Amino acid sequence: MKSANHLFLSVLLLALLALSSCKALRRAHGDAVKPKSEKALMKGLLENSVDADWLGAKAKISYNDEYGGESFTANIRMRKDSAIWMNFKKFSIEGARVLITPDSIFVIDRINNEYTAKPFEYAQKEYSLPVGFQGLQAMLLGNPVFFSKETTAGVDSTQYTLAQKTENLIATYWLGNPEMLLRRFMVDDFRNKRSMDVFSSDYRQLEDKQQFSYVRSFNLKSPDLGQMQVQIEFSKVEVNVPQEMKFEVPSGYKRT
Numbered sequence: 296m297k298s299a300n301h302l303f304l305s306v307l308l309l310a311l312l313a314l315s316s317c318k319a320l321r322r323a324h325g326d327a328v329k330p331k332s333e334k335a336l337m338k339g340l341l342e343n344s345v346d347a348d349w350l351g352a353k354a355k356i357s358y359n360d361e362y363g364g365e366s367f368t369a370n371i372r373m374r375k376d377s378a379i380w381m382n383f384k385k386f387s388i389e390g391a392r393v394l395i396t397p398d399s400i401f402v403i404d405r406i407n408n409e410y411t412a413k414p415f416e417y418a419q420k421e422y423s424l425p426v427g428f429q430g431l432q433a434m435l436l437g438n439p440v441f442f443s444k445e446t447t448a449g450v451d452s453t454q455y456t457l458a459q460k461t462e463n464l465i466a467t468y469w470l471g472n473p474e475m476l477l478r479r480f481m482v483d484d485f486r487n488k489r490s491m492d493v494f495s496s497d498y499r500q501l502e503d504k505q506q507f508s509y510v511r512s513f514n515l516k517s518p519d520l521g522q523m524q525v526q527i528e529f530s531k532v533e534v535n536v537p538q539e540m541k542f543e544v545p546s547g548y549k550r551t
Contacts, residue, residue: 328455328472333448336455339475340468345436345505347534348375356383357526371529372538373435379428380540394542397428403544409551410544422520437495437508439477442466454478463487476506489517507532 350373357366367390372380379395392403400418402411415428426433430440443459443466450456455470463486469479481492492515495508509532513525 328450328453330450331448331455333446333457336448336457336470336475337446340439340457340470340477343474343476343506344438345501345507345534347373347436347505349373349535349538350435350532351534351536351538352532353530355528355530358523359525360523361521371435372540373432374538374540375432376429378540379431379435380538380542392542394540395428395431401542403542403548404551408545408548410548411551434493437477437511439468439480440466442482476508487517489515491515501532501534503534505534507534 352371367385382392394401457468459466465483483490494512497510498506509529511527515523
């Protein structure tokens with residue numbers, strides 16, 4: 296199993312969540328997409344966003360970078376606007392546990408008997424994150440992460456697009472036709488020469504009828520971290536059911 300830093304990076308990548316595989320983007324031949332207004336597309340996007348006070352799920356995570364690859368399983372739990380909790384296992388043995396709050400990040404590394412407690416801003420700087428806690432929360436649910444109120448609508452082949460631009464970022468969303476589900480989300484941080492391209496597929500209906508993407512693919516590039524890919528396959532997803540988030544540092548663990 297990789298170090299806690301690599302595990303933690305994978306957590307952020309999956310918190311770093313919008314969305315769809317190339318297979319999902321290929322559609323049967325049909326009528327061309329007719330342009331829609333920014334208001335209409337935004338309405339459809341927001342109506343299809345997952346609304347949940349709690350999230351509980353299991354997931355299989357595959358991680359690859361220039362040094363190699365790794366795969367493991369994870370339990371993921373979230374309480375809206377409060378906490379994101381995750382643990383990571385290899386061969387049913389827990390290797391790391393993570394707790395993220397709006398202002399702090401805590402990591403227990405059971406492989407090396409160490410733990411980390413850092414401000415949230417540390418992770419944003421260390422891992423070049425373009426989003427804060429609210430953004431991670433939205434991406435776990437598969438929801439859009441908005442950077443600017445100024446949005447323009449367009450058409451890209453068989454999909455709708457919404458594009459945003461700030462002083463530092465260009466963000467583009469691809470929506471499926473006609474269901475208006477978020478299929479892809481790309482952020483280009485052109486000032487810092489880093490980017491994040493996220494695809495979602497395998498949408499399924501939850502018990503409360505909301506649509507949830509069970510497969511997410513993340514592709515990141517940055518001068519410091521190089522190129523990374525993370526594939527997440529969710530299972531046993533439930534929303535609005537309170538989740539237990541135990542997080543206790545064992546005695547004798549060294550703080551790093």
